[in-house]
Amino acid sequence: MTRGGLTGRTGVTRALFWAALVAVWWVAVPLLPTGLVPGPAEVAVFMWDELRGDTLAPFTVYESFALSFERLFTGLAIAFAVGVPVGLLMGLVKPAEHFLHDFTVVGLAMPSLVWALVTGMWFGLGDLAPVTTVALAAVAFVVINVAEGVRNVPRELLDMAAAYGVLRGRVIRHVVFPSLMPFFFAALRYGLANAWKGLVLAEVWASTSGAGWVIKYWYDAHRAQGIVGYALFFVIVAVFIERAIFGRLSARVFRWRPEIGRPVPETAAAESVVPKSPVPETSAERSG
Amino acid sequence: MNDVAKIRVDGLRKEFGEVRALDDVSFEVSGQEFVSIVGPSGCGKSTLLNVLSGVEPATAGTIRITEGERRARLGYVFQSARLLPWRTVRDNLLFVQETRDAAVRERCERYLDMVGLAHTAEQFPGQLSGGMQQRVGIARAFSIEPDLLLMDEPFSHLDAITGRGLRRELHELWTRTRKTVLFVTHDVSEAVELSTRILMFAKGGRLVSDQRVDLPFPRDGSSDEVALARADLLRRFESLDLLAT
Numbered sequence: 001m002t003r004g005g006l007t008g009r010t011g012v013t014r015a016l017f018w019a020a021l022v023a024v025w026w027v028a029v030p031l032l033p034t035g036l037v038p039g040p041a042e043v044a045v046f047m048w049d050e051l052r053g054d055t056l057a058p059f060t061v062y063e064s065f066a067l068s069f070e071r072l073f074t075g076l077a078i079a080f081a082v083g084v085p086v087g088l089l090m091g092l093v094k095p096a097e098h099f100l101h102d103f104t105v106v107g108l109a110m111p112s113l114v115w116a117l118v119t120g121m122w123f124g125l126g127d128l129a130p131v132t133t134v135a136l137a138a139v140a141f142v143v144i145n146v147a148e149g150v151r152n153v154p155r156e157l158l159d160m161a162a163a164y165g166v167l168r169g170r171v172i173r174h175v176v177f178p179s180l181m182p183f184f185f186a187a188l189r190y191g192l193a194n195a196w197k198g199l200v201l202a203e204v205w206a207s208t209s210g211a212g213w214v215i216k217y218w219y220d221a222h223r224a225q226g227i228v229g230y231a232l233f234f235v236i237v238a239v240f241i242e243r244a245i246f247g248r249l250s251a252r253v254f255r256w257r258p259e260i261g262r263p264v265p266e267t268a269a270a271e272s273v274v275p276k277s278p279v280p281e282t283s284a285e286r287s288g
Numbered sequence: 289m290n291d292v293a294k295i296r297v298d299g300l301r302k303e304f305g306e307v308r309a310l311d312d313v314s315f316e317v318s319g320q321e322f323v324s325i326v327g328p329s330g331c332g333k334s335t336l337l338n339v340l341s342g343v344e345p346a347t348a349g350t351i352r353i354t355e356g357e358r359r360a361r362l363g364y365v366f367q368s369a370r371l372l373p374w375r376t377v378r379d380n381l382l383f384v385q386e387t388r389d390a391a392v393r394e395r396c397e398r399y400l401d402m403v404g405l406a407h408t409a410e411q412f413p414g415q416l417s418g419g420m421q422q423r424v425g426i427a428r429a430f431s432i433e434p435d436l437l438l439m440d441e442p443f444s445h446l447d448a449i450t451g452r453g454l455r456r457e458l459h460e461l462w463t464r465t466r467k468t469v470l471f472v473t474h475d476v477s478e479a480v481e482l483s484t485r486i487l488m489f490a491k492g493g494r495l496v497s498d499q500r501v502d503l504p505f506p507r508d509g510s511s512d513e514v515a516l517a518r519a520d521l522l523r524r525f526e527s528l529d530l531l532a533t
Contacts, residue, residue, distance in 0.1 A: 160370040163341045163362070164384040164432070174383055178374040256374040258414035 038225035046229040056221075057214050061233060068211040071127060072192075072199055075134025079191060083139045087146025097147065104147075107140025112198030120206030129206035130199050137198035138191030145190075149183030150176075181253055189246060196238065294318055295340070295436065295468070300349035302332070302339055302493070309335040310493035313349070317485075320466045324479035324486045326525075332493030333472040337364075337438045340470070355435040363434030363467075365442045369421035371413040377424050378409040381431045399431040400424075402464075403457060419450035423457070430461060437469045443478065452509065455481060459506065476525075480518045481509040488525055496528045 022040050029039040038046075050061040059067075089096045090104075115136045119129040153176050161171045203212025211230065218226025295317040302310040309332040317323055325333050338344040340351060341362055353360045371380045381396040382388055400406050403423040405416075413421050422442060429437055442458075443451040459482055462469060473479050479486050480501060488497035499521065507514050 156366070156368070156370050157372060159338075159343055160364065160366065161384075162343050163364040163438075165342075165362075166384055170383070174372060174375065178372070181374075254374075256412040256414060258412075 036224065038228055042225045043228050043232070046223075046225040047232065050229065050233075057217050057226075059209060059214060061211075061214075061230075064209070064211040064214045065233070065237060067209055068130075068199060068203065071130045071203075071210065072134055072195065075131045075195060075199070076138055076188070076191065078131070078135040079138035079142050079195070080187075082135070083142025083187070084146050086139075087143040088150055090143060090147035091150025100143070104140045104144045107136075108144065110136075110140075112137040112194055113201050115198050116201035116205055119202060123206065125206055125208050127207070130202040130210065130212075133198040133202040134195040138187075138195040141191035141194065142187040145183040145187035146180065149180040152183070153179045185246075185250055185253070192241070200234070294352075294354055295470075296350075296352045297340075298350045298352075300336075300339065300351060301347045302335055302344065303347045308492055310339065310346075313493065313495045315487060315495060315498065317468060317470070319468055321485055322462055322469045322471065322483045324471045324473055324483040325489060326473055326476055326479050326486060327489035328491060329474060331489040331491050333474075333489055334440050335493070336489075337440050337470065337472055341438055353436055360435035361432055363429030363432050363437045365422075365425050365429045365437070365439040367441045367444055369413065369418075369425040371421055371424055371428075373413050376410055376412055377405065377416070380413065380424060381428050384428060384432055386432075395433070396427075396431045399427040402430070402461060403427045417450075419446050419454060422446060422454060426454075426458065426461070430465065430467070434467060437467050439469060439471045441472055441474065444474070451478075455509065458482065463505065476521055477509060477514065477518050480514050480521065481507050486521065488528070490528065497525065499524070 025040050029037050049055060053060045053062070055061070057064075086100065090100050091097070112133065115133040116129070119132040119136070123129040123132065157175050157179070158171065161175055199210075200212035200215070203210040204216045207213050211234065215227055215230045218224075218230065295315075297316070298314050300310055300313040301308070311332075313332075313336065325336065327333055335344065339346050340353065341364055353362070355361070371377075372383060375383060377400065378396065381400065382393070385392050385396070397406065397409070400409055403426055405420060405423055405427065408416060408420065408424075413424065416424070422445075426442065429439075443454055446454065455478065462482075471479070471482060480503075483501050486497075486499045486501060487495060488499070490496045501517065503513055503517055
């Protein structure tokens with residue numbers, strides 16, 4: 001596990017990678033046919049202009065990402081609204097589990113590209129295709145993690161609560177729900193990772209706005225620095241979501257875990273919260 | 289004393305499919321007793337506690353646990369502490385309370401203090417050692433002011449020294465509160481050190497012996513009298529052929 005980000009030896013070695021990348025980029029570009037690959041300076045200037053709101057595209061980078069986020073969160077909300085009850089059903093009722101098993105396997109195995117194409121065909125250009133793509137790309141992760149979480153509610157804590165005669169509502173709130181939290185996080189994380197890719201594709205094919213669409217806009221305009229610059233914006237946003245949002249949120253929600261307790265600095269905690277038990281992306285393998 | 293529970297168990301039977309865990313068990317416990325239940329593994333000791341607490345339904349027979357006219361309140365200490373890892377020590381005690389008013393909160397603090405853990409109230413169980421977690425479990429059981437305490441091998445997962453310290457603490461708590469205790473253990477020394485009475489179970493869930501322990505308290509687990517009483521009990525138990533079903 002790495003601690004505390006870019007500090008110490010590990011940090012230096014990591015920084016070295018970025019320095020090497022930029023150096024190779026800088027040296028290699030003049031050797032290539034002009035216009036094929038933008039140099040680092042070109043990309044940097046492009047990104048800076050975008051950040052200042054000075055762009056040739058019809059939307060600023062802020063407008064584009066705001067719109068994409070809106071679609072992403074709407075789609076995720078739908079995925080959770082559908083996936084949580086279905087997951088509960090699968091976790092609690094055996095026949096439901098058998099009935100829905102292959103549905104989740106297909107859902108996990110389906111490339112999000114397919115959802116982007118299919119919803120584009122169904123709904124045409126607009127918000128609906130990207131939102132539906134996100135929901136479809138994420139829902140199987142929600143279902144399978146919630147189901148697994150329900151099956152993993154610690155039996156001995158439920159028995160303890162029963163022995164003390166604790167009321168059902170309190171048991172759900174203080175025993176069942178907290179033990180589901182790691183699985184919710186896994187669902188959110190892996191669902192988001194998959195949905196994010198689907199969203200970009202859906203915006204390329206089936207939309208006239210959003211960050212994905214702007215990449216296509218620069219592609220059509222033959223502006224390589226626009227494509228690379230936007231790709232870097234995507235990376236930055238993804239890292240920000242992972243570190244700043246997930247990291248902080250899980251450090252707070254899981255502060256009771258010994259390795260996350262007060263003695264450990266928050267940044268380190270953020271990296272160690274990848275839930276160990278919940279079902280990761282590879283759960284599609286269960287079928288194979 | 290109005291603080292005493294009475295247990296009356298009559299013809300109690302518990303079966304899991306074909307397997308008989310408790311076979312026609314009958315006994316009575318009056319208030320203020322510390323009763324140990326000993327026997328080889330698989331003799332239904334833990335099942336008895338589960339049935340008494342209502343976690344498992346009985347197959348046949350009757351159980352009456354009464355405190356005057358009302359049903360008695362039960363406290364439970366398990367083999368492992370069974371604390372909610374995501375709640376603080378204080379909240380773990382509050383979790384099992386019927387109400388959470390000021391008097392109840394004060395009572396929880398008092399019992400935490402009695403097991404020497406008042407300073408950990410804000411901590412999470414994962415930040416405590418196994419022995420400390422078990423003490424929280426004991427404080428939790430006492431904090432509901434139970435009429436009857438059910439304890440299921442609470443010290444079997446702890447190292448010898450921690451276990452010894454906790455046995456002493458438990459005895460002090462019992463002396464102070466005189467709660468009726470049913471204490472399951474496979475350790476006869478532990479039973480002799482703590483109990484006023486020992487019930488012995490055999491394989492197949494039969495109650496085969498009911499012995500008073502007439503040694504004065506406090507008892508030193510390593511003293512000669514405890515060792516003698518233990519040897520005496522073991523001899524008697526051996527003659528009962530506990531493993532025959």
